[in-house]
Amino acid sequence: MNAPPALEIQDLTTCFDTHDGVAVAVDGMSYSVGRQETLGIVGESGCGKSVTALSALRLIPTPPGRIAGGRVLLEGRDLLRLSEAEMRQVRGNAISMIFQDPMTSLNPVLTIGQQIAEIGMLHQGLSRKAALDRAAEMLRTVHIADQRRRLEEYPHQLSGGMRQRVMIAIALTCMPKVLIADEPTTALDVTIQAQILDLLNELQEKTGTAIVMITHDLAVVSEMAQRVVVMYAGQKIEEAPVDALFEAPLHPYTCGLLAASPRFAEGRAEDGRRVPLAEIPGTVPRLTAPPPGCRFAPRCPLAEDRCRAERPALSEHRPGHWAACWHAGEMPVAAHHA
Amino acid sequence: MSGAAAAPTELAFSRRRRRLRFASRHLTILVGGTLLVLLIALALAAPAITPYDPIALDVTHRLRPPNAQHWFGTDNYGRDILSRTLYGGRISLFVGIAAALASSVTGTAIGLAAGVFRWADAALMRVMDGLMAIPSILLAVAMMTLVRPGVLIVIVAITIPEVPRVARLVRSVVLVIREQTYVQAATSIGTRLPRLLLHHILPNTLTPIIVQATYVCASAVLLEAYLGFLGVGIPPEIPSWGNIISDGRTYVQLAIWIVLFPGAFLGLMVVAINMLGDGVRDLLDQRLASRF
Numbered sequence: 001m002n003a004p005p006a007l008e009i010q011d012l013t014t015c016f017d018t019h020d021g022v023a024v025a026v027d028g029m030s031y032s033v034g035r036q037e038t039l040g041i042v043g044e045s046g047c048g049k050s051v052t053a054l055s056a057l058r059l060i061p062t063p064p065g066r067i068a069g070g071r072v073l074l075e076g077r078d079l080l081r082l083s084e085a086e087m088r089q090v091r092g093n094a095i096s097m098i099f100q101d102p103m104t105s106l107n108p109v110l111t112i113g114q115q116i117a118e119i120g121m122l123h124q125g126l127s128r129k130a131a132l133d134r135a136a137e138m139l140r141t142v143h144i145a146d147q148r149r150r151l152e153e154y155p156h157q158l159s160g161g162m163r164q165r166v167m168i169a170i171a172l173t174c175m176p177k178v179l180i181a182d183e184p185t186t187a188l189d190v191t192i193q194a195q196i197l198d199l200l201n202e203l204q205e206k207t208g209t210a211i212v213m214i215t216h217d218l219a220v221v222s223e224m225a226q227r228v229v230v231m232y233a234g235q236k237i238e239e240a241p242v243d244a245l246f247e248a249p250l251h252p253y254t255c256g257l258l259a260a261s262p263r264f265a266e267g268r269a270e271d272g273r274r275v276p277l278a279e280i281p282g283t284v285p286r287l288t289a290p291p292p293g294c295r296f297a298p299r300c301p302l303a304e305d306r307c308r309a310e311r312p313a314l315s316e317h318r319p320g321h322w323a324a325c326w327h328a329g330e331m332p333v334a335a336h337h338a
Numbered sequence: 339m340s341g342a343a344a345a346p347t348e349l350a351f352s353r354r355r356r357r358l359r360f361a362s363r364h365l366t367i368l369v370g371g372t373l374l375v376l377l378i379a380l381a382l383a384a385p386a387i388t389p390y391d392p393i394a395l396d397v398t399h400r401l402r403p404p405n406a407q408h409w410f411g412t413d414n415y416g417r418d419i420l421s422r423t424l425y426g427g428r429i430s431l432f433v434g435i436a437a438a439l440a441s442s443v444t445g446t447a448i449g450l451a452a453g454v455f456r457w458a459d460a461a462l463m464r465v466m467d468g469l470m471a472i473p474s475i476l477l478a479v480a481m482m483t484l485v486r487p488g489v490l491i492v493i494v495a496i497t498i499p500e501v502p503r504v505a506r507l508v509r510s511v512v513l514v515i516r517e518q519t520y521v522q523a524a525t526s527i528g529t530r531l532p533r534l535l536l537h538h539i540l541p542n543t544l545t546p547i548i549v550q551a552t553y554v555c556a557s558a559v560l561l562e563a564y565l566g567f568l569g570v571g572i573p574p575e576i577p578s579w580g581n582i583i584s585d586g587r588t589y590v591q592l593a594i595w596i597v598l599f600p601g602a603f604l605g606l607m608v609v610a611i612n613m614l615g616d617g618v619r620d621l622l623d624q625r626l627a628s629r630f
Binding site for chain 2: 059093097105171
């Protein structure tokens with residue numbers, strides 16, 4: 001029998017009650033990530049990537065948010081059925097999260113040592129002293145030198161990259177089964193980005209943690225992930241092994257994303273002229289009143305009446321490659337590999 | 339070599355320059371702090387350094403102007419104004435510090451609760467608005483007629499109207515802090531609510547609380563004097579600054595020194611506390627300080 005995946009999200013729906021009505025931020029989202037695997041979640045800002053992750057940890061502020069349905073299985077155990085006290089045992093212990101901006105995710109008035117030690121004291125029942133020893137060990141793991149001095153320092157004495165290393169140290173202290181990294185490199189400059197990604201890869205090999213890598217940077221996904229989920233307006237619209245996604249994207253939105261990113265839209269036409277980056281016209285639909293059919297239809301170059309009326313279901317077009325589109329694979333791939 | 343020889347002097351030089359820079363940048367804190375420490379020292383040492391008993395009558399030396407025996411002169415009962423002023427400082431300081439502490443602690447607790455528990459917010463804040471509408475002098479007069487006047491009642495009367503100010507301040511800071519990523523990050527590792535409140539949120543609110551507390555302290559010192567002057571404060575037999583000034587107002591044309599000296603001390607004390615508060619605010623809020 002196969003072991004259950006480290007984290008499996010099934011048909012998760014999260015709503016926010018707003019003055020304009022109910023906004024369905026995550027609509028029937030499903031994905032799973034196995035041990036030692038990295039799953040990339042990509043999509044524009046506001047498409048529900050982070051809300052899905054926060055829902056999995058039950059960190060959605062309620063009200064206005066609420067999880068309206070679905071299951072979040074951590075090695076087969078449904079987290080949505082746990083009591084708040086049981087859930088606290090999961091957070092930071094079995095699932096950890098790294099946030100986007102390392103400048104604001106550390107408390108400015110507490111020392112680095114206090115902040116790393118806290119998790120050891122919470123989940124491993126360590127004494128203050130033992131937790132600080134463990135903290136120093138974790139700093140060594142994330143390649144921060146001079147650990148004892150760093151433990152005494154405050155966040156403002158550290159650079160952005162260092163702070164993200166500290167966040168990773170906190171997240172990995174308890175050897176979690178799943179690490180959710182919410183845009184972990186977006187706020188860092190490029191050389192530091194590469195270091196942080198290398199570090200995450202290295203630590204994953206050591207600990208076997210499953211990583212959910214949330215990002216809007218396709219380059220990060222191509223480097224880190226084995227599989228990719230593309231989200232649009234709260235729904236999964238495509239899922240594929242990373243190579244398949246970059247070589248033969250099926251959904252017009254994915255094609256648009258690739259054409260819009262500098263690294264993948266190879267920049268020159270045959271006569272040597274620069275090809276400008278393609279943008280996807282329009283904006284993400286309002287989540288309080290999404291279009292009745294395919295949510296991407298209003299911005300899609302291939303859209304026809306059927307797309308506007310009927311929502312396409314997710315279907316497997318090639319082994320392991322799923323897409324929700326009436327015209328999957330019809331978008332000319334040449335456009336973004338010209 | 340020459341570099342090695344120069345190094346220690348350079349080091350000493352830069353250290354001295356750093357100190358000078360600190361002093362010039364934080365002049366308010368230095369002046370206010372020194373003045374306050376001096377006033378506190380005088381008040382604390384009053385029993386040891388005052389030449390006379392502050393309530394001993396000496397009818398043969400009534401209404402004497404300042405002289406070698408009585409530096410600040412005497413009042414209409416021949417009591418030594420210097421002794422009374424220094425003893426009065428003890429009461430003023432006690433009232434000021436007690437009111438600042440009491441209103442800070444209560445206000446912080448209420449502000450934290452209102453900021454974190456959204457369901458309690460509306461109710462708590464409306465009660466606070468209600469309290470804010472009561473003038474402290476009116477409250478003090480009402481309380482004095484209900485219960486036996488005493489130092490404690492004065493402190494309570496001064497504290498109650500200050501609590502909502504602190505509560506509002508703390509609430510507004512908490513509303514900002516609770517949305518910060520580091521609070522979410524703390525929650526995401528399974529931190530419990532009490533620890534989140536006391537360990538992660540409260541320390542971030544301390545700067546404005548400390549600054550506010552100094553202002554409360556200054557206004558409490560002043561208010562105690564008002565109440566004494568109006569005859570609804572500390573019982574008249576206790577020499578507080580308000581009481582001394584109140585006693586002396588009848589003789590102000592004959593013996594201005596009775597009101598002059600405690601008045602001057604009162605002014606100095608309020609200025610010193612306010613300067614310290616301003617200085618502390620600049621020191622703790624580096625962004626604001628670096629602009630000047």
